[in-house]
Amino acid sequence: MRSKILSILMLSLLLLSAGCSTQAATSVPTEVVEEQAAAPATEAEEAAEAPVEARTLTVLAAASLTESFTELGLLFEAQNEGVTVALSFAGSQALAEQLGQGAAADVFASANTKYMTAVVDAGRVNADDAQTFAYNKLVVIYPKDNPGELTQLQDLAKSGLMIILADETVPVGKYSQEFLDKASADESFGSDFKDNVLANVVSFEDNVKAVVTKISLGEADAGIVYVTDITADAAESIDKLDIPDELNTIGTYPIAPVADSQNADLAASFVSFVLSDEGQAVLAKYGFVNATAE
Amino acid sequence: MIETEKRTLAQSLNNTAWSKQAWKLLSMPMLLFLAIPILAIFVRNSPRELLQNLNERQVTQAISLSLATSSVTTLLTLIFGTPVAYLLGTHKFKGYHIVDTLIDIPTVLPPSVAGVALLMAFGRRGLVGALLAEKGITIPFTFIAVVMAQFFIASPLYVRSATVGFAGIEKELKQAAALDGANRWQVFRYIVLPLSGNALLSGGVMTWARALGEFGATIIFAGNFPGRTQTMPLAIYIGFEIELNVALTLSIILICFSFLTLILVKGFLHKRLDIGIDLVND
Incomplete structure (x- = not known):
């Protein structure tokens, strides 16, 4: 009997923990409640007179946008009373697949045009609505104590090195392969550069943040990520090797409101906010190359 | 007197029949919820496509890697889990509940x-890993890492089942064998193992099936490399994002494995287990 009760307890615990973990994985609502609590008294009074409808704007954004979009979400909430921005970060390919399968959302921000096109093809976004809002570059990262003794990009081909890349299905993984292709065509790297580097790869991660985390933990000697992934936090444990522009692939980030959004007006204003000077300044702060400047 | 008894009996029988129908009806929502997704996976894939996908390199690699790792995991579980299960099943000691809880934690x-x-x-850079790294051994991103992740998650299922099996053997039987001159090993080999065999076997099958399905610990600890650490669940996850067909094919295979496992454990093994108990009672 006791063991029966125990197993029921265990089961409910299990369900509970499963519930918690999915919630944490799928959406990261920014703390609008605290924001509002901290708002000046005059605003609070106004709110009391004309209660605003509480609305949630669901934004699906590429994993590489985690830090910048979290800040953009908070700013947008501060400027739009009663609005909660629910952010869901994952590899663009995973988000595009979710949208393709009918997931409800208001805005989609992808790390490449390919997955925006896929969503357009699936009928979830109108082709004319997609706009480029930022560019990004690749960089090689390694743990601060440099266990692989990297001094230049050519060292990536050294035998015995442990490299982590993003999977080719993830935009950054595709760009990494393009960098290897370009380098192999360059005399200073040699034509077998790509093959040698790929022979050193120990894992193809399913999103760019997993690459950053495993390198900062020192689990591998080098990885290829976006410049913007070296956040202040990450910079404490990793160093970088720049990839020259002629070998680099410049990633294009498109954003669009979802066509059947229940909050079309909010979605449109969030997109314009990202493209505004204020939004672009936030993105620049995190290392993105601005789209509107060009 | 007898009449009324008969009537109430008939009534209660009637009641039972009625309540059985009611319970069946109330069970439908949950049963449908569980059955529909499983059926949906089969509907989405034509048998010909399935066979075509089976020839894809990524699919075959994932299948063979999954079978290899989960089999090694099960073997290691039998070797390292049996002593723990025997300890828990046949001895009471200080700290019993700590060991017992530790075994349950991974589940x-x-x-x-x-x-x-x-x-x-x-x-x-880990607690133990740093020492190994000094000797030139790195575990993450290897076959061994996949096995370790599976062992951590799946081995408790075997230990649980085996503990119950060992605990169910009457002390007198072992004592009688010992009186007849059997040594400790012989008692274990000829009394304990045969009597708990079905519990061990069904536990082993459950561990194997759980290892086959392991995903979360594997992708974090062992990473994702086709042919080296990309097991079926990982290939489904990665494949889901590019080639839905690959994911569907592997999903169907895993569903079939799960069914086979449950049929084996529930039907065949438990039947034999029941017979085993009858024999003991005789």
Whole structure:
């Protein structure tokens, strides 16, 4: 009997923990409640007179946008009373697949045009609505104590090195392969550069943040990520090797409101906010190359 | 007197029949909820496509890697789990509940937590991993890492089942055998093992099936490399994002494996287990 009760307890615990973990994985609502609590008294009074409808704007954004979009979400909430921005970060390919399968959302921000096109093809976004809002570059990262003794990009081909890349299905993984292709065509790297580097790869991660985390933990000697992934936090444990522009692939980030959004007006204003000077300044702060400047 | 008894009996029988129907009806929502997704996976894939996908390199690699790792995991579980199960099943000692709880923890823990924990322990900078790294041994991103992740998550299922099996053997039987001159090993080999065999076997099958399905701990601790650490669940996850057909094919295979496992454990093994108990009672 006791063991029966125990197993029921265990089961409910299990369900509970499963519930918690999915919630944490799928959406990261920014703390609008605290924001509002901290708002000046005059605003609070106004709110009391004309209660605003509480609305949630669901934004699906590429994993590489985690830090910048979290800040953009908070700013947008501060400027739009009663609005909660629910952010869901994952590899663009995973988000595009979710949208393709009918997931409800208001805005989609992808790390490449390919997955925006896929969503357009699936009928979830109108082709004319997609706009480029930022560019990004690749960089090689390694743990601060440099266990692989990297001094230049050519060292990536050294035998015995442990490299982590993003999977080719993830935009950054595709760009990494393009960098290897370009380098192999360059005399200073040699034509077998790509093959040698790929022979050193120990894992193809399913999103760019997993690459950053495993390198900062020192689990591998080098990885290829976006410049913007070296956040202040990450910079404490990793160093970088720049990839020259002629070998680099410049990633294009498109954003669009979802066509059947229940909050079309909010979605449109969030997109314009990202493209505004204020939004672009936030993105620049995190290392993105601005789209509107060009 | 007898008349009334008969009537109430008939009534209660009637009641039972009625309540059975009611319970069946009330059970439908949950049963449908469980059955529909499983059926949906089969509907989406034509048999010909399925066979075509089976020839794809990524699919075959994932299948063989999954079979290899989960079999090694099961073997290691039999070797290292049996002593623990015997200890828990036949002895009471100080700290029993601590050991007992420790065995249950992995079944309650989200696998992603297990993956992070394994990385903290056996990663290159980990508690134990740092010592190994000094000797030139790195575990993450290898076949061994996949097995370790599976062992952590799946081995408790075997230990649980085996503990019950060992605990069910009457002390007198072992004592009688010992009186007849059997040594400790002979008692274990000829009394304990045959009587608990079905519990061990069904536990082993459950561990094997759980290992086959392990995902969260594997992708964190062992990474994702086709042919080396990309097991079926990982290939489904990665494949889901590019080629839905690959994911569907592997899903169907895993569903079939799960069914086979349950049929084996529930039907065949438990039947034999029942017979085993009858024999003991005789």
